[in-house]
Amino acid sequence: SGKLIISEIVGQQDKNGVMLKAGMFRTRSASPIGSEDVLGFGAGYSRDTRLDLQQGFGSQLQVFLPVASEVQLLKDGRIVSTKFYPAGNQIIDTSGLPDGAYNVTLKIRENTGRTREVERFYSKSMEIPPAGEPVWSVEAGLLRDQGQQDVGVPAFTTQPMLRAASRWRLRDTLALGAGITASPGDPFVDFESFYQTRLLKYRQSFVFGTEGVFGLS
Incomplete structure (x- = not known):
């Protein structure tokens, strides 16, 4: 018989261009490290209730x-x-x-x-924020216990995690972003760029950790 596995339970509210959420969710990706499952809360930029941004991107x-x-x-x-x-x-x-x-x-x-x-x-491009309005997010919570991936209701450790990130427009075709993730293991910073032309879309990500972790994608 199949097993019910709960991966996300989250409450979210969007108001005045700000998103608030709390519950069990997956953090926004810090490519190429990837995202984490946490039990916590977050806040960030939201365009869902901003009718004035129909042309902003x-x-x-x-x-x-x-x-x-x-x-x-x-x-x-x-x-x-x-x-x-x-x-x-x-x-x-x-x-x-x-x-x-x-x-x-x-x-x-x-x-x-x-x-x-x-x-x-x-x-x-939705990857390039509106001029003068950087996209931002802050997330904090307890990390999921990776040793219990197949249980119905996930278990979480006592290890805290905090992530903050932002992305902003430099030109109509270019955006840069940066973020920091802090946890008891290996804190790291990440940088990303997105550029598009008539012929291609190009994304580059770098990650640097205090314990020598390095990633490139």
Whole structure:
């Protein structure tokens, strides 16, 4: 007969861009070391209740309009959105664009009847935080007893664990992150980078431990 194994029981609340959780959960990965099962609590950045971030993970497309105009946003010749904007420097709504790095076309039809097209490079990724809003997390708890992996209800040790990490945008196509994990065994720090171009997405992670632990992925 099959055996019921409980791997996670957690309560979570998201409010005003902050996530709070408590229970039995798996920590956010510190690649290439991996994550840990803990009994504890955590807090971190959350986009789930932030409606204002529909465009935040993408680069801004700003265009100057001498008069009120209709602007069509196109990707690969397909219309993504059509909106009217007043005269002046305007930020174009890019919430309908998918993840990736590519060129888009702005087809502008002014009230005067004049039309023109502008081509721009655009980048969007959930791995690259919004400008000026670093992604962060803090987690603390007791480590799971690794000698009891197949029991229905996991057992936990008295060994505490604390992890704090953050990731921030350096450019529209580049994000850097750093974290620290402290436990009675081997505390370590980790660094990560994420970069995307039209042709590829590149991720690099480094881990350094006080006891000589080193990891690269």
